[in-house]
Amino acid sequence: MMPNTAPVPKTYEDLIRLIHERYDDMSKTYQRISVYLTQNPNDVAVQSVNAIGEKSGIHASSFVRYGQALGYKGFKDLQVLFQVRLTTAAPGFDARVKALDDELGDRADDSDSSFLRDLVVRDIASLQALMSAISATDLGKAADLMQAADTIYLVGQLRSAPVVELLRYILTMLSKRTVLLDSAGGLATHIAKTMKPTDLLIAVSFRFYAVEVVNIVEEAHARAVPIIALSDSTLSPLAKSAAVLFAVPEHEYTFSRSLAAPMCLAQALTVALAARLQPDRQTPRIPVVTEP
Structure with a gap:
Protein backbone atom coordinates (compact mmCIF):
# COMPACT_ATOMS: atom_id res chain seq x y z
CA MET A 1 0.00 0.00 0.00
CA MET A 2 1.45 3.37 -1.04
CA PRO A 3 1.64 6.09 1.63
CA ASN A 4 -1.48 8.21 1.92
CA THR A 5 -1.16 11.53 0.04
CA ALA A 6 -4.73 12.66 0.73
CA PRO A 7 -5.61 14.69 3.87
CA VAL A 8 -5.23 12.54 6.98
CA PRO A 9 -8.68 11.57 8.30
CA LYS A 10 -9.70 13.59 11.36
CA THR A 11 -12.79 11.56 12.27
CA TYR A 12 -13.55 7.87 12.71
CA GLU A 13 -16.07 7.97 9.84
CA ASP A 14 -13.52 9.51 7.46
CA LEU A 15 -10.94 6.91 8.49
CA ILE A 16 -13.31 4.01 7.80
CA ARG A 17 -14.19 5.57 4.46
CA LEU A 18 -10.50 5.76 3.54
CA ILE A 19 -9.92 2.17 4.61
CA HIS A 20 -12.73 1.02 2.34
CA GLU A 21 -11.41 3.06 -0.57
CA ARG A 22 -7.89 1.64 -0.30
CA TYR A 23 -8.68 -1.89 0.83
CA ASP A 24 -8.36 -3.61 -2.56
CA ASP A 25 -4.86 -2.15 -3.07
CA MET A 26 -3.59 -3.19 0.38
CA SER A 27 -1.29 -6.10 1.13
CA LYS A 28 -2.81 -9.22 2.68
CA THR A 29 -1.48 -8.20 6.11
CA TYR A 30 -2.93 -4.69 5.85
CA GLN A 31 -6.25 -6.15 4.70
CA ARG A 32 -6.30 -8.33 7.82
CA ILE A 33 -5.57 -5.27 9.94
CA SER A 34 -8.37 -3.35 8.19
CA VAL A 35 -10.87 -6.11 8.92
CA TYR A 36 -9.79 -6.29 12.56
CA LEU A 37 -10.08 -2.52 13.01
CA THR A 38 -13.54 -2.31 11.46
CA GLN A 39 -14.85 -5.35 13.37
CA ASN A 40 -13.41 -4.48 16.79
CA PRO A 41 -13.46 -0.68 17.13
CA ASN A 42 -14.07 -0.70 20.89
CA ASP A 43 -11.18 -3.06 21.59
CA VAL A 44 -8.93 -0.95 19.36
CA ALA A 45 -9.86 2.11 21.43
CA VAL A 46 -8.90 0.72 24.83
CA GLN A 47 -6.12 -1.81 24.26
CA SER A 48 -2.42 -1.29 23.68
CA VAL A 49 -1.00 -1.97 20.25
CA ASN A 50 0.83 -4.99 21.68
CA ALA A 51 -2.41 -6.43 23.07
CA ILE A 52 -4.20 -5.77 19.77
CA GLY A 53 -1.37 -7.46 17.89
CA GLU A 54 -1.46 -10.50 20.15
CA LYS A 55 -5.23 -10.82 19.91
CA SER A 56 -5.33 -10.42 16.13
CA GLY A 57 -2.30 -12.62 15.45
CA ILE A 58 -0.56 -9.75 13.63
CA HIS A 59 2.70 -8.24 14.89
CA ALA A 60 2.30 -4.90 16.63
CA SER A 61 4.86 -3.27 14.35
CA SER A 62 2.56 -3.97 11.38
CA PHE A 63 -0.15 -1.87 13.05
CA VAL A 64 2.35 0.99 13.48
CA ARG A 65 3.37 0.83 9.81
CA TYR A 66 -0.30 0.58 8.81
CA GLY A 67 -1.05 3.85 10.62
CA GLN A 68 1.92 5.50 8.94
CA ALA A 69 0.78 4.30 5.51
CA LEU A 70 -2.53 6.11 6.12
CA GLY A 71 -0.71 9.34 6.93
CA TYR A 72 -0.46 9.18 10.73
CA LYS A 73 2.77 9.42 12.73
CA GLY A 74 2.01 6.03 14.19
CA PHE A 75 -0.74 3.79 15.44
CA LYS A 76 -1.53 5.91 18.51
CA ASP A 77 -2.62 8.87 16.38
CA LEU A 78 -4.99 6.60 14.49
CA GLN A 79 -6.19 5.04 17.75
CA VAL A 80 -7.36 8.43 19.04
CA LEU A 81 -10.22 8.39 16.51
CA PHE A 82 -11.42 5.08 17.92
CA GLN A 83 -11.24 6.49 21.45
CA VAL A 84 -13.36 9.51 20.50
CA ARG A 85 -15.92 7.21 18.88
CA LEU A 86 -16.07 5.07 22.02
CA THR A 87 -17.58 7.92 24.05
CA THR A 88 -20.90 7.44 22.23
CA ALA A 89 -20.63 3.78 21.19
CA ALA A 90 -22.37 0.71 22.60
CA PRO A 91 -20.19 -1.68 24.64
CA GLY A 92 -17.91 -3.94 22.64
CA PHE A 93 -18.07 -7.72 22.54
CA ASP A 94 -15.49 -8.34 25.26
CA ALA A 95 -17.19 -5.80 27.55
CA ARG A 96 -20.54 -7.52 27.00
CA VAL A 97 -19.06 -10.92 27.80
CA LYS A 98 -17.47 -9.60 30.99
CA ALA A 99 -20.72 -7.96 32.08
CA LEU A 100 -22.63 -11.19 31.48
CA ASP A 101 -20.00 -13.18 33.35
CA ASP A 102 -20.28 -10.80 36.30
CA GLU A 103 -24.08 -10.94 36.19
CA LEU A 104 -24.25 -14.73 36.00
CA GLY A 105 -21.45 -15.29 38.47
CA ASP A 106 -18.16 -16.33 36.90
CA ARG A 107 -17.59 -19.47 38.88
CA ALA A 108 -14.54 -21.67 38.30
CA ASP A 109 -15.90 -24.74 36.58
CA ASP A 110 -13.94 -27.35 34.67
CA SER A 111 -16.89 -29.65 33.96
CA ASP A 112 -18.36 -30.20 30.52
CA SER A 113 -21.21 -27.84 31.39
CA SER A 114 -18.70 -24.97 31.48
CA PHE A 115 -18.40 -25.27 27.70
CA LEU A 116 -22.15 -24.76 27.39
CA ARG A 117 -22.08 -21.79 29.73
CA ASP A 118 -19.24 -20.14 27.82
CA LEU A 119 -21.01 -20.56 24.49
CA VAL A 120 -24.31 -19.26 25.88
CA VAL A 121 -22.64 -16.16 27.34
CA ARG A 122 -20.87 -15.45 24.05
CA ASP A 123 -24.06 -15.98 22.05
CA ILE A 124 -25.99 -13.58 24.27
CA ALA A 125 -23.24 -11.00 23.75
CA SER A 126 -23.39 -11.53 19.98
CA LEU A 127 -27.15 -11.06 19.95
CA GLN A 128 -26.85 -7.87 22.01
CA ALA A 129 -24.28 -6.56 19.53
CA LEU A 130 -26.62 -7.43 16.67
CA MET A 131 -29.21 -5.01 18.04
CA SER A 132 -26.84 -2.06 17.67
CA ALA A 133 -25.22 -3.22 14.42
CA ILE A 134 -28.34 -3.61 12.25
CA SER A 135 -30.38 -0.60 11.18
Whole structure:
Protein backbone atom coordinates (compact mmCIF):
# COMPACT_ATOMS: atom_id res chain seq x y z
CA MET A 1 0.00 0.00 0.00
CA MET A 2 1.45 3.37 -1.04
CA PRO A 3 1.64 6.09 1.63
CA ASN A 4 -1.48 8.21 1.92
CA THR A 5 -1.16 11.53 0.04
CA ALA A 6 -4.73 12.66 0.73
CA PRO A 7 -5.61 14.69 3.87
CA VAL A 8 -5.23 12.54 6.98
CA PRO A 9 -8.68 11.57 8.30
CA LYS A 10 -9.70 13.59 11.36
CA THR A 11 -12.79 11.56 12.27
CA TYR A 12 -13.55 7.87 12.71
CA GLU A 13 -16.07 7.97 9.84
CA ASP A 14 -13.52 9.51 7.46
CA LEU A 15 -10.94 6.91 8.49
CA ILE A 16 -13.31 4.01 7.80
CA ARG A 17 -14.19 5.57 4.46
CA LEU A 18 -10.50 5.76 3.54
CA ILE A 19 -9.92 2.17 4.61
CA HIS A 20 -12.73 1.02 2.34
CA GLU A 21 -11.41 3.06 -0.57
CA ARG A 22 -7.89 1.64 -0.30
CA TYR A 23 -8.68 -1.89 0.83
CA ASP A 24 -8.36 -3.61 -2.56
CA ASP A 25 -4.86 -2.15 -3.07
CA MET A 26 -3.59 -3.19 0.38
CA SER A 27 -1.29 -6.10 1.13
CA LYS A 28 -2.81 -9.22 2.68
CA THR A 29 -1.48 -8.20 6.11
CA TYR A 30 -2.93 -4.69 5.85
CA GLN A 31 -6.25 -6.15 4.70
CA ARG A 32 -6.30 -8.33 7.82
CA ILE A 33 -5.57 -5.27 9.94
CA SER A 34 -8.37 -3.35 8.19
CA VAL A 35 -10.87 -6.11 8.92
CA TYR A 36 -9.79 -6.29 12.56
CA LEU A 37 -10.08 -2.52 13.01
CA THR A 38 -13.54 -2.31 11.46
CA GLN A 39 -14.85 -5.35 13.37
CA ASN A 40 -13.41 -4.48 16.79
CA PRO A 41 -13.46 -0.68 17.13
CA ASN A 42 -14.07 -0.70 20.89
CA ASP A 43 -11.18 -3.06 21.59
CA VAL A 44 -8.93 -0.95 19.36
CA ALA A 45 -9.86 2.11 21.43
CA VAL A 46 -8.90 0.72 24.83
CA GLN A 47 -6.12 -1.81 24.26
CA SER A 48 -2.42 -1.29 23.68
CA VAL A 49 -1.00 -1.97 20.25
CA ASN A 50 0.83 -4.99 21.68
CA ALA A 51 -2.41 -6.43 23.07
CA ILE A 52 -4.20 -5.77 19.77
CA GLY A 53 -1.37 -7.46 17.89
CA GLU A 54 -1.46 -10.50 20.15
CA LYS A 55 -5.23 -10.82 19.91
CA SER A 56 -5.33 -10.42 16.13
CA GLY A 57 -2.30 -12.62 15.45
CA ILE A 58 -0.56 -9.75 13.63
CA HIS A 59 2.70 -8.24 14.89
CA ALA A 60 2.30 -4.90 16.63
CA SER A 61 4.86 -3.27 14.35
CA SER A 62 2.56 -3.97 11.38
CA PHE A 63 -0.15 -1.87 13.05
CA VAL A 64 2.35 0.99 13.48
CA ARG A 65 3.37 0.83 9.81
CA TYR A 66 -0.30 0.58 8.81
CA GLY A 67 -1.05 3.85 10.62
CA GLN A 68 1.92 5.50 8.94
CA ALA A 69 0.78 4.30 5.51
CA LEU A 70 -2.53 6.11 6.12
CA GLY A 71 -0.71 9.34 6.93
CA TYR A 72 -0.46 9.18 10.73
CA LYS A 73 2.77 9.42 12.73
CA GLY A 74 2.01 6.03 14.19
CA PHE A 75 -0.74 3.79 15.44
CA LYS A 76 -1.53 5.91 18.51
CA ASP A 77 -2.62 8.87 16.38
CA LEU A 78 -4.99 6.60 14.49
CA GLN A 79 -6.19 5.04 17.75
CA VAL A 80 -7.36 8.43 19.04
CA LEU A 81 -10.22 8.39 16.51
CA PHE A 82 -11.42 5.08 17.92
CA GLN A 83 -11.24 6.49 21.45
CA VAL A 84 -13.36 9.51 20.50
CA ARG A 85 -15.92 7.21 18.88
CA LEU A 86 -16.07 5.07 22.02
CA THR A 87 -17.58 7.92 24.05
CA THR A 88 -20.90 7.44 22.23
CA ALA A 89 -20.63 3.78 21.19
CA ALA A 90 -22.37 0.71 22.60
CA PRO A 91 -20.19 -1.68 24.64
CA GLY A 92 -17.91 -3.94 22.64
CA PHE A 93 -18.07 -7.72 22.54
CA ASP A 94 -15.49 -8.34 25.26
CA ALA A 95 -17.19 -5.80 27.55
CA ARG A 96 -20.54 -7.52 27.00
CA VAL A 97 -19.06 -10.92 27.80
CA LYS A 98 -17.47 -9.60 30.99
CA ALA A 99 -20.72 -7.96 32.08
CA LEU A 100 -22.63 -11.19 31.48
CA ASP A 101 -20.00 -13.18 33.35
CA ASP A 102 -20.28 -10.80 36.30
CA GLU A 103 -24.08 -10.94 36.19
CA LEU A 104 -24.25 -14.73 36.00
CA GLY A 105 -21.45 -15.29 38.47
CA ASP A 106 -18.16 -16.33 36.90
CA ARG A 107 -17.59 -19.47 38.88
CA ALA A 108 -14.54 -21.67 38.30
CA ASP A 109 -15.90 -24.74 36.58
CA ASP A 110 -13.94 -27.35 34.67
CA SER A 111 -16.89 -29.65 33.96
CA ASP A 112 -18.36 -30.20 30.52
CA SER A 113 -21.21 -27.84 31.39
CA SER A 114 -18.70 -24.97 31.48
CA PHE A 115 -18.40 -25.27 27.70
CA LEU A 116 -22.15 -24.76 27.39
CA ARG A 117 -22.08 -21.79 29.73
CA ASP A 118 -19.24 -20.14 27.82
CA LEU A 119 -21.01 -20.56 24.49
CA VAL A 120 -24.31 -19.26 25.88
CA VAL A 121 -22.64 -16.16 27.34
CA ARG A 122 -20.87 -15.45 24.05
CA ASP A 123 -24.06 -15.98 22.05
CA ILE A 124 -25.99 -13.58 24.27
CA ALA A 125 -23.24 -11.00 23.75
CA SER A 126 -23.39 -11.53 19.98
CA LEU A 127 -27.15 -11.06 19.95
CA GLN A 128 -26.85 -7.87 22.01
CA ALA A 129 -24.28 -6.56 19.53
CA LEU A 130 -26.62 -7.43 16.67
CA MET A 131 -29.21 -5.01 18.04
CA SER A 132 -26.84 -2.06 17.67
CA ALA A 133 -25.22 -3.22 14.42
CA ILE A 134 -28.34 -3.61 12.25
CA SER A 135 -30.38 -0.60 11.18
CA ALA A 136 -34.16 -0.55 10.81
CA THR A 137 -33.71 1.11 7.42
CA ASP A 138 -31.68 -1.80 6.08
CA LEU A 139 -34.13 -4.33 7.47
CA GLY A 140 -37.00 -2.52 5.79
CA LYS A 141 -35.19 -2.23 2.46
CA ALA A 142 -34.30 -5.93 2.52
CA ALA A 143 -37.88 -6.96 3.32
CA ASP A 144 -39.15 -4.78 0.46
CA LEU A 145 -36.71 -6.46 -1.94
CA MET A 146 -37.86 -9.89 -0.76
CA GLN A 147 -41.50 -8.97 -1.22
CA ALA A 148 -40.95 -7.61 -4.74
CA ALA A 149 -38.81 -10.49 -6.02
CA ASP A 150 -40.28 -12.96 -8.50
CA THR A 151 -37.92 -15.66 -7.23
CA ILE A 152 -35.55 -15.55 -4.27
CA TYR A 153 -32.29 -17.40 -4.84
CA LEU A 154 -30.24 -18.45 -1.83
CA VAL A 155 -26.54 -19.29 -1.65
CA GLY A 156 -24.36 -20.19 1.29
CA GLN A 157 -21.82 -22.93 1.75
CA LEU A 158 -19.89 -24.63 4.52
CA ARG A 159 -20.69 -22.96 7.86
CA SER A 160 -23.20 -20.62 6.18
CA ALA A 161 -25.29 -23.50 4.83
CA PRO A 162 -27.60 -23.75 7.89
CA VAL A 163 -28.56 -20.07 7.51
CA VAL A 164 -29.75 -20.44 3.91
CA GLU A 165 -31.48 -23.75 4.72
CA LEU A 166 -33.50 -21.94 7.39
CA LEU A 167 -34.31 -19.16 4.93
CA ARG A 168 -35.44 -21.66 2.31
CA TYR A 169 -37.79 -23.35 4.76
CA ILE A 170 -39.41 -20.17 6.06
CA LEU A 171 -39.64 -18.42 2.68
CA THR A 172 -41.26 -21.51 1.18
CA MET A 173 -43.80 -21.58 4.01
CA LEU A 174 -44.53 -17.93 3.21
CA SER A 175 -45.30 -19.02 -0.38
CA LYS A 176 -42.32 -17.20 -1.90
CA ARG A 177 -40.81 -18.97 -4.88
CA THR A 178 -37.37 -19.95 -3.62
CA VAL A 179 -34.35 -21.67 -5.19
CA LEU A 180 -31.43 -22.92 -3.12
CA LEU A 181 -28.18 -22.82 -5.08
CA ASP A 182 -26.88 -26.06 -3.62
CA SER A 183 -23.27 -26.94 -4.40
CA ALA A 184 -24.17 -30.64 -4.57
CA GLY A 185 -24.01 -31.84 -8.15
CA GLY A 186 -21.88 -28.88 -9.26
CA LEU A 187 -24.81 -26.97 -10.79
CA ALA A 188 -25.03 -23.96 -8.47
CA THR A 189 -23.09 -21.61 -10.76
CA HIS A 190 -25.06 -22.73 -13.81
CA ILE A 191 -28.44 -22.33 -12.08
CA ALA A 192 -27.36 -18.88 -10.92
CA LYS A 193 -27.07 -17.81 -14.56
CA THR A 194 -30.88 -18.11 -14.86
CA MET A 195 -31.44 -15.25 -12.38
CA LYS A 196 -33.12 -12.11 -13.72
CA PRO A 197 -33.17 -8.48 -12.50
CA THR A 198 -36.70 -9.11 -11.22
CA ASP A 199 -35.36 -11.83 -8.91
CA LEU A 200 -33.32 -11.52 -5.73
CA LEU A 201 -30.18 -13.23 -4.47
CA ILE A 202 -29.58 -13.67 -0.74
CA ALA A 203 -25.95 -14.62 -0.18
CA VAL A 204 -24.43 -15.69 3.14
CA SER A 205 -20.68 -16.02 3.59
CA PHE A 206 -18.19 -15.49 6.39
CA ARG A 207 -14.45 -15.83 6.68
CA PHE A 208 -13.01 -17.63 4.90
CA TYR A 209 -15.32 -16.78 2.03
CA ALA A 210 -16.41 -19.65 -0.21
CA VAL A 211 -15.04 -18.95 -3.68
CA GLU A 212 -18.16 -20.20 -5.48
CA VAL A 213 -20.40 -17.94 -3.39
CA VAL A 214 -18.25 -14.90 -4.16
CA ASN A 215 -18.27 -15.75 -7.87
CA ILE A 216 -22.05 -16.18 -7.94
CA VAL A 217 -22.52 -12.82 -6.19
CA GLU A 218 -20.26 -11.04 -8.68
CA GLU A 219 -22.02 -12.70 -11.61
CA ALA A 220 -25.44 -11.75 -10.24
CA HIS A 221 -24.34 -8.15 -9.71
CA ALA A 222 -23.10 -7.97 -13.30
CA ARG A 223 -26.54 -9.15 -14.44
CA ALA A 224 -28.26 -6.40 -12.38
CA VAL A 225 -29.79 -8.90 -9.93
CA PRO A 226 -30.37 -7.21 -6.54
CA ILE A 227 -28.42 -8.84 -3.71
CA ILE A 228 -28.90 -9.05 0.04
CA ALA A 229 -25.66 -10.14 1.69
CA LEU A 230 -25.11 -11.49 5.20
CA SER A 231 -21.43 -11.40 6.00
CA ASP A 232 -18.97 -10.58 8.75
CA SER A 233 -17.52 -7.26 7.60
CA THR A 234 -18.14 -4.21 5.47
CA LEU A 235 -14.85 -5.25 3.81
CA SER A 236 -16.26 -8.64 2.82
CA PRO A 237 -15.93 -9.50 -0.89
CA LEU A 238 -19.75 -9.58 -0.96
CA ALA A 239 -20.06 -5.97 0.20
CA LYS A 240 -19.37 -4.12 -3.04
CA SER A 241 -22.08 -6.06 -4.91
CA ALA A 242 -24.82 -5.90 -2.27
CA ALA A 243 -27.88 -3.66 -2.46
CA VAL A 244 -28.19 -4.32 1.27
CA LEU A 245 -25.28 -5.57 3.37
CA PHE A 246 -25.76 -6.92 6.87
CA ALA A 247 -22.33 -7.02 8.48
CA VAL A 248 -22.47 -9.27 11.55
CA PRO A 249 -19.03 -9.12 13.19
CA GLU A 250 -17.62 -12.48 14.21
CA HIS A 251 -15.61 -13.08 17.33
CA GLU A 252 -13.06 -15.79 17.90
CA TYR A 253 -14.24 -18.81 19.84
CA THR A 254 -11.93 -21.43 21.26
CA PHE A 255 -13.64 -24.12 19.16
CA SER A 256 -15.97 -22.55 16.62
CA ARG A 257 -17.74 -19.35 15.66
CA SER A 258 -21.40 -19.09 16.53
CA LEU A 259 -24.33 -18.85 14.13
CA ALA A 260 -26.67 -17.41 16.76
CA ALA A 261 -26.58 -13.84 15.41
CA PRO A 262 -26.82 -14.73 11.67
CA MET A 263 -29.69 -17.14 12.38
CA CYS A 264 -31.53 -14.49 14.40
CA LEU A 265 -31.02 -11.96 11.61
CA ALA A 266 -32.33 -14.43 9.02
CA GLN A 267 -35.45 -14.97 11.13
CA ALA A 268 -35.91 -11.20 11.54
CA LEU A 269 -35.84 -10.77 7.75
CA THR A 270 -38.51 -13.41 7.25
CA VAL A 271 -40.72 -11.99 10.01
CA ALA A 272 -40.45 -8.54 8.40
CA LEU A 273 -41.47 -10.13 5.09
CA ALA A 274 -44.39 -11.95 6.73
CA ALA A 275 -45.59 -8.63 8.14
CA ARG A 276 -45.80 -7.29 4.59
CA LEU A 277 -47.56 -10.36 3.20
CA GLN A 278 -50.15 -10.96 5.93
CA PRO A 279 -53.20 -8.88 6.93
CA ASP A 280 -52.20 -8.59 10.58
CA ARG A 281 -48.89 -6.74 10.41
CA GLN A 282 -48.56 -6.52 14.19
CA THR A 283 -48.50 -10.27 14.75
CA PRO A 284 -47.03 -11.90 11.63
CA ARG A 285 -46.75 -15.66 11.78
CA ILE A 286 -45.08 -18.37 9.79
CA PRO A 287 -47.30 -21.34 8.88
CA VAL A 288 -46.08 -24.79 9.79
CA VAL A 289 -46.21 -27.88 7.62
CA THR A 290 -49.01 -29.45 9.71
CA GLU A 291 -51.41 -26.58 9.01
CA PRO A 292 -54.00 -27.10 6.25
